[in-house]
Amino acid sequence: MPKISVIMPVYNNAPFVQESISSILRQTYADLELIIIDDGSTDGSTGMIYDIHDARVKKIFHPVSLGVAASLNQGLDIAQGEYIARMDGDDIAALNRLEVQAYYMDQHPDIDVCGTAYTQNYLGPVRVNPLDHEEIKAWLLFYCCILHPSVMIRKSSTERVGIRYDLNYPHAEDFELWTRLSFSGAKLANIPHNLMYYRSHPGQVSNTHRLAQDHSAKRIRQRHLSHLGLQLSEADYEQLIKLAEFRVNPHEIESYQPAAILANWIVQVNSQVKAFNQEALQMAFSRCLSRLPPY
Template sequence: MPKASVIMPVYNNAPYVLEAIHSMLTQTYRDFELIVIDDGSADGSADLISQIGDPRVKKVFHSQNKGVVASLNEGLSLATGEYIVRMDGDDISTPNRLEVQISFMDAYPEIGLSAAAFTSTTSDRPKVNPAHHEEIQTWLLFHCCICHPLVIMRNDLVQRLGIRYDSNYPHAEDYELWNRLAFQTRMANLPINLLYYRQHGGQVSHMHKAIQDESARRVRQRQFTQLGLELSPEENQIMLDFMFFRINPWDAQSYSRAAGFANWVLGQNAKYHVYDQQMLNLAFSRCISVQAY
């Protein structure tokens, strides 16, 4: 049994997929299997994948496109490693990625899932997400602060909890899963750049933004329900203004409305104890001052 199982779903990633696979096969850490699932690509991706001869690569080919959730869940079912690692078919892992992430998880058995920092085509500065569990759990109410193609999680956790991605949240299935797991296991983000995240017009965030936004809204509403709250359209808009740093502290009416909303949520959290109260208060304050993390 390999130490890690890397799950890589692929759909029409022909310009990038070999580079993505190569970045995994040249890792300094060698004890892993790479499960590449081509989900009915129509651009030649499957032909490129079929030519790979490395015995660590397990290839799965779908004759028709089933969607990323089906591919991810199939990968979870096929994974035999102690750790499950995510990777996308259009990104590039640093050569030491597995070595760093597996060493961290081995050293901290209380952590069930972790990710790390990354750089992207839109910035040469690493994107560093909240590091500690209480921060991550709280900020997930505002943003997806776990980089999906950088995730590593324990397979025994996956099996024990029956973890699967939920197709009821299309194009935000990862955000839904992290919010769910944040109350079932401890999480961490390493402040170490371990991935080059490629942004391009074919990504879900570009092609299906409206559906993704609606799925994410429903995830957040589920979290607010734990606080005994049902957001109206106006209240949801205030939450979006917090999330996207649109609160103007110099506009008395806008600031008063936002402060009232934040105090309302904080009051409910003090009652239900869903989030760390100090961290939730800090998150609202930082959104006003445009300082996310």
């Protein structure tokens, strides 16, 4: 039984998939299995996967696309490792990624899900997400602050805290999962090591399915806020998005005032309800209002 199972769904990633697969098979930590799920590709990716000859690779081919959430759930079902790592068919893992994450998980048995820092350009900058669970839980009100293809999940946690992807949130299944887990007894973390090159290209889901992704994300944020007993109006939700995208100008009263009112209201409600760590929530709003990323 391998220590680590890597799940890689592939859909029409022909220009990048060989490099992505190679970055896993060349890892400094070799006790792994790589589960490649080709989800009905039509661009030649299927043939490239067929041509891989490595005993550590398991290949699954869907005759038609079932979607990434269904593919990932299939991977979770068959993964044998103590840890389950995610990988996409268009990204590149640092060659010591699995070694570093497995060591972190070994040293922190209370952590169920661990993401990493990353770059979107070979030359940087390194993007560091919120690190500890309470920070992550607060920042999830604003954006998906765990990079999906960078995560490592403890296999024993999949049943304990219900780690499954919900097909009802198309193109935001990871965002839905992290927000749900943040209130389910799971413990989330990011480590500040740059272990992923997260490739930006026109074929990404965030570009090809932006409207559907935004619709799912809105439902997810509203559900996350429901732990405070709040349901935002359309105007308030627009302010939240401006905060999340660092579009509030602190030097213009027309931009700053409505966002600050919303922030103060939510923080005040939380001081009574205590759904989120108060200090973490205040810091997240403060940084959004000041247009400062988490790190």
